[in-house]
Amino acid sequence: NAGVTQTPKFRVLKTGQSMTLLCAQDMNHEYMYWYRQDPGMGLRLIHYSVGEGTTAKGEVPDGYNVSRLKKQNFLLGLESAAPSQTSVYFCASSYTGQLVTGELFFGEGSRLTVL
Amino acid sequence: AQKVTQAQTEISVVEKEDVTLDCVYETRDTTYYLFWYKQPPSGELVFLIRRNSFDEQNEISGRYSWNFQKSTSSFNFTITASQVVDSAVYFCALSLWGNAGNMLTFGGGTRLMVKP
Numbered sequence: 266n267a268g269v270t271q272t273p274k275f276r277v278l279k280t281g282q283s284m285t286l287l288c289a290q291d292m293n294h295e296y297m298y299w300y301r302q303d304p305g306m307g308l309r310l311i312h313y314s315v316g317e318g319t320t321a322k323g324e325v326p327d328g329y330n331v332s333r334l335k336k337q338n339f340l341l342g343l344e345s346a347a348p349s350q351t352s353v354y355f356c357a358s359s360y361t362g363q364l365v366t367g368e369l370f371f372g373e374g375s376r377l378t379v380l
Numbered sequence: 381a382q383k384v385t386q387a388q389t390e391i392s393v394v395e396k397e398d399v400t401l402d403c404v405y406e407t408r409d410t411t412y413y414l415f416w417y418k419q420p421p422s423g424e425l426v427f428l429i430r431r432n433s434f435d436e437q438n439e440i441s442g443r444y445s446w447n448f449q450k451s452t453s454s455f456n457f458t459i460t461a462s463q464v465v466d467s468a469v470y471f472c473a474l475s476l477w478g479n480a481g482n483m484l485t486f487g488g489g490t491r492l493m494v495k496p
Contacts, residue, residue, distance in 0.1 A: 323483065371425040
């Protein structure tokens, strides 16, 4: 049972470098999300997707881009990394419930440090 | 906009003590869902419970119990006879029914340390 898989798990970047985080889910979920976790602030939504080919901004989208070219994958990109983007990033997915809001299934997190 | 507040940033108890984690939420919607997640030291978030706004019945699952009170906008979580394995960060979260995306709004989390 792979569930939600994130790669890489750890990455150190220099300011201005770019990188992409990959999230893959094998549960055929329509919805996928990228959150960032910072001390004392819980998890904050960066971007999300309600289906293949669609993306939308969350609470803190600035400095990030996303793509959902395939249903099972959701990519998070940093075009020009900044120290403020040092964080732990979590990908999640959920099923579409017409009458019920389903719980989110999370990946193990990706720790990104920007120097 | 909705908001979730977990006023207790850190709690320390001795094994076998009971402990309650507080969660207060704000929303203007009448239909919503509340969640609790556990984040153990390994880092992944583990789903514990989901409640909808129409169901105020308290729920018990083993040593875990949840008290949902709409009158005070609270959804508190109690661990009875705590164990060292309960040490983790616990997050309360809110989702609005019908929003296009099931997005969760999280509280800041409560770090629970259970000492042997």
